[in-house]
Every structure is written in structure tokens, then in C-alpha cells.
Amino acid sequence: MPDLRKDPITGRWVIIATDRARRPTDFTRERVVPQGGRHCPFCPGHEKNTPPEIMAYRGSGGPNEPGWSLRVVPNKFPALRVEGDLDKQGQGLYDRMNGVGAHEVIIESPDHMTSLAEMPEKQVADLFFAFRDRIVDLQKDPRLRYVMAFKNHGAAAGASLEHPHSQLIALPVVPNRVQEELDGSLRYFQFRERCIFCDIMQQELQTQERIVFETDHFLVLAPYAARFPFELWIVPRKHNSRYATTEAPVIHNLGWVMRTVLRKLDKALEQPPYNAIIHTAPLQVGPLEHYHWHVEIIPKLTKLAGFEWGTGFYINPTPPEEAARFLRDIGLP
Amino acid sequence: MPDLRKDPITGRWVIIATDRARRPTDFTRERVVPQGGRHCPFCPGHEKNTPPEIMAYRGSGGPNEPGWSLRVVPNKFPALRVEGDLDKQGQGLYDRMNGVGAHEVIIESPDHMTSLAEMPEKQVADLFFAFRDRIVDLQKDPRLRYVMAFKNHGAAAGASLEHPHSQLIALPVVPNRVQEELDGSLRYFQFRERCIFCDIMQQELQTQERIVFETDHFLVLAPYAARFPFELWIVPRKHNSRYATTEAPVIHNLGWVMRTVLRKLDKALEQPPYNAIIHTAPLQVGPLEHYHWHVEIIPKLTKLAGFEWGTGFYINPTPPEEAARFLRDIGLP
Secondary structure (H helix, E strand, O other), rough: OEEEEEEOOOOOOOEEOOOOOHHHHHOOOOOOOOOOOOOOOOOOHHHHOOOOOOOEEEEEOOOOOOEEEEEEEEEOOOOOOOOOOOOOOOOOOOOEEEEOOOOEEEEOOHHHHOOOHHHOOHHHHHHHHHHHHHHHHOOOOOOOOEEEEEEEEEEOOOOOOOOOOOEEEEEEEOHHHHHHHHHHHHHHHHHHHHOHHHHHHHHHHHHOOOOOEEEEOEEOOOOOOOOOOOOOOEOOOOOOOOOHHOHHHHEEEEEEHHHHHHHHHHHHHHOOOOEEEEEEEOOOOOOOOOEEEEEEEEEEOOOOOOHHHOOEEEEEOOOOHHHHHHHHHOOOO | OOOOEOOOOOOEEEEEOOOOOHHHHHHOOOOOOOOOOOOOOOOOOOHHHOOOOOOOEOOOOOOOOOOOOEEEEEEOOOOOEEOOOOOOOOOOOOOEEOOEEEEEEEEEOOOOOOHHHHOHHHHHEEEEHHHHHHHHHHHOOOOOOEEEEEEEOOOOHOOOOOOOOOEEEEEEOOOHHHHHHHHHHHHHHHHOOOOOHHHHHHHHHHHHEEEEEEEEOEEEEEOOOOOOOOEEEEEEEEOOOOOOOHHHHHHHHHHHHHHHHHHHHHHOOOOOOOEEEEEEEEOOOOOOOOOOEEEEEOOOOOOOHHHHHHHOOOOOOHHHHHHHHHHOOOOOO
């Protein structure tokens, strides 16, 4: 009998197929293997082919010169613009404002061919330090309400360039799904006076069923009502609603955790495309007792069928318990 | 400057790119052209290769024999099962129930090679009569709370078989996005004492900017905060929350309207894959003053990027006004 499970945070229902559970080898996917290319605008020596950099971590050289290990540049085709007023307006019963915001690209490494999973631990941690540095800077702008920090890996996951990179989009509004999480976790807090994410971690540690691995700072788990096969969450043990206030030792550890997650996925699913996104509280609000930042990682293995975008209702052919067990058993050198 | 627009029903924000608006020819997509195949389980003569039919429209023959023009069968690999109790349970802070429900396939025509857009008007109307007949039957089951009626056209849109077909999934819960629409339209109703869909139609008829065409019974429009390029809504002019109570003349007209929409999309976008879904009120509730059933159609032209599934926040590269104008100007023989 299939299982209908409710996500305790959003109230979203998911069908978990139990009868014909699909294992990693049952999925067809596009293996992400970089081809290389002489004309990559993100490769060292081509710094003039991107807009001027916003910041960089570098051992040598000046701005927009080689010598960097990580580089942040404005997106050349930004979805939003930094300049201008919001100019909020009604148009009859509709509401609109100017698309004010920021759209930045984090070039994760000078090396075109090495994926995030294959980079040294410190390089992966640097990506998370760069996310933090940029959010700390962007939140000074009172027009901005939310920063989405995410990575698309592979063309099937939406990456248009293969050189390893992540993105930031800073918005003057809070996206719907984030608001839904905030509302759901607030409802729980009003009822129990505890953070739902903290409670989830406590319960998961008791059953161990959906935990992939843990460190002093993080739990990696397959969520109870996972929407997608091998969906994983990286949750910090210590309560904190705002990613931007995460302390350096925790971010160092996050580098190791993320790299370990990606290496396990690479081994289990043969270098799958994936999306990763940091879920964090909105800007311009203080620390929240009811919300808890975390990272969600979703290998791109299945096509979304029609009713899923239309209804927010998902069918997941791989129970999270099986995904967690499979990934737990993956040994890494 | 990009436009940030708020969907008046759900509160969802969408970036509408205005500077480099993308026209139909700017999109790459998989043209949906049936290849044919001797072993199709949906073709006449192969009735034994599907589970026994639930209903059929037929000119001759008995159940599970050729002679039908439309046939409804259980999905051979159903996401949900008809038998059994819901057996609702808590598991610590989690909630689950048995995956009780129905998953049915509507085979739209005996003809493998003819797409819905190419079928006679009456055949398209028959699909909508079949949706109505099945919902009327399924809503007798008190365990069921919602029926999702949808079509995936083409592999890129999630169709696993090419013979023209649609699907129904009957659920014991109301999906999140549907609840979000219900909640949003209720909020509007509480404020204005009018249906928001009726108000939207009135405003759209005044500006005409986003209307593709209209009939006595329907408005076809590109929604103000369209998430996807060439997203279209078919909205009945007369207020009605429940698709299953739609009267025969209106459904006949819906056949013509749907066929016209699909033929315009086929011409504009070269036979694109698409998803279509009927949005209707939950089962087991009376008529709702604040909700209004409608059909949403989304050509599958862009890949969803990482942040879109994670945040419910969309970037649409084609303003709905341009999509509507383009489709208005498409002449059909």
C-alpha cells in the first residue's frame, strides 16, 4: 500500500511508493561530466568576459586578474536590477513593483573540470563563506527582503554553463514557499513553544531510520515526506534561523558535510545533476525562535509530471528510509 | 527594468523579464510527433493489455472490445489504491495515512497518431465529458477529498506513452497549491464579497491586453503573473466552483475552446509538449462563492531552475501581454 505522508512544516502531502520502490539503478539521468572549453568566461584569464567582480578570495593578483580561488560577479543577464526605486503600484486588482534586486554568480573555483564534490574541503567551505559574506553585504540594503542562495549542477538541473558555479538572487519580496515554511513552523511554535526543526532532529536521532550521517554540527537526513528520490536536508544542530549569522567553525564543517553528501550522491547515482538551496529566514527581521536555516539538496532524477507543478502534490518512488540506508552504506575513500 | 508581479490569488511573486522578452522562436523544445508502435496497450485490439475498463464511450462492441471512441481504465501502475481504510496515524510529530485513492487513464481516442489538437471538436469535448462523468462517480466515495484531472502531452511534459491520453488522480487530501488558491480567493472574498476570478475577468475584458480570445462561455487569457512563457488559463464566464456541475452546452464549448488553444500553441510553438490541469473545488463541499474552476495550460519550454522548486518563485522571460498578442494574431484555417 502506498504511504501518504504530510510534511510537518508546510502541510504538503506526498505519496511515497512502497511497493515498487525504485533503487538508484532504476533511474535514467544525465551524468554530469564537464567537457571543457576554451571560451569559458569563468576560467582564469577570461576575467574581462564577466562584469567586474563584486568580491574574490585570492592569493595573488588584483581585482579582475587571475590569482583568485573564488570569484563573485554580477550575472551578465540578471533577472533583477540593482538600480532604482521599487515604485510599488496597483493596476486595478493587480500589484506590481520594479524588479529591483541583485543576481550574482559565485565562481567556485578556477578549475573548470573539477566539480564541487571533487574539490578540496576548504574550497567547498569557501563557497559557504562566500554565501555568508554576500548575504551580510546585501542585507544592508533596506529594499531587499530575501536572498536565495542556490546551486544548479548540470544542464538538466538548469545550469547553462558547466564551469562550477552557484548563484544568489536578492529579492524585495519573500518567496511563497519560504513564507509557507515560515507560517507552518510558526503555527507549530505557537502550539508547542518549540522549533519544529529541532523537534524533527530529536525524533530522527531516536529512530535513526532517515539519518544518513551526522557530525558535531550537522545532521544529514532524508526528510519524512521527501518530494523527490534521494532528497536530502543538511540541518545545523544548533538552533539558528539566519544562515548569515552562522559561525566560522560551523561553516568549515558545512564544507566537509556538503562535500561528503555530494560524493555519496555521485557514487550512488553516478554523478547526477542536482539542485541545492539554502533555506533561511528573511532579511530585515531579527532571530526567529520558530525557524531554522538548512540546506535542501535534490538530485534531478525524475521529470516533474503535470499535476505536480499545478498542485504542489508529489509522488516519490523511493521511500526516504531506503534512500538514507543506501547512502549510509556508501563507503568513501 | 524587469517587472515583479504578484498573483492576486496565491500571493506568488513572479519576475517578468521585459527587456529581452523571448519570442516563440527563441525557445528550444522537443517537438511532439508520435512515432506509432505496434505494441501500444491503448490501441484498439489491445484492450486486454490494460486493466478492465471503468467506462467507455462506444458506438459498437462490448466492454474491453474495440468499437470505443474513448476509454477509461485504471492506471496499470497506480500511485494510489482503491481498496482499504485510510488508517490515519501519527508517528511522533509526523502524520501519515494509507495511500487510498484512484488513478485512472482516459484514452482520448482509438487513433494513436492524432493529437488532441488535431481531433474533431466533439472528441475533445468528450474528454471533458469523461472528466465530468468520472468526478461525479468518484465523489460518491466519502474517503476522497479531491480529484486532479490533467494531461501531460509529450515525454518532456511527463507522458510515458505517446497514444493520446489524460489522467485522473483522486486523493483523500487536498493538495497544497489547491488549498493555497482556495485560501487566497477566500481572503479576497472576505474583503470584497466578490469572486476574484470574476473580478479578474471583468478587468481583463476592459484592458483586453492579456485576452487571447473569448466565446459565449469562456475567456482564454494569459494570467497577469504568468509563471511560464505562454501559460494560459481557460476561465468559464459564469461563476461555478465545481467543474463536475458544468452543464453540457458549456462542456461542448470547452471542447472547441481547448482545441483552438492547442492549435494556436501548436502553430506558435511548433507542437510543444505541454501540461494541462483542471483546477476545481474539493469534493464533499458545497458550491463556493469565492472559488471558480478553470483550466491551466503550460507549454513546456523552459527548464525549471533550482530556486524555482525550492521557493515557488518564478522568472518568466515572456510577458503575458506579448504571449497573448502573439497567440491572438495566430490565424487558424
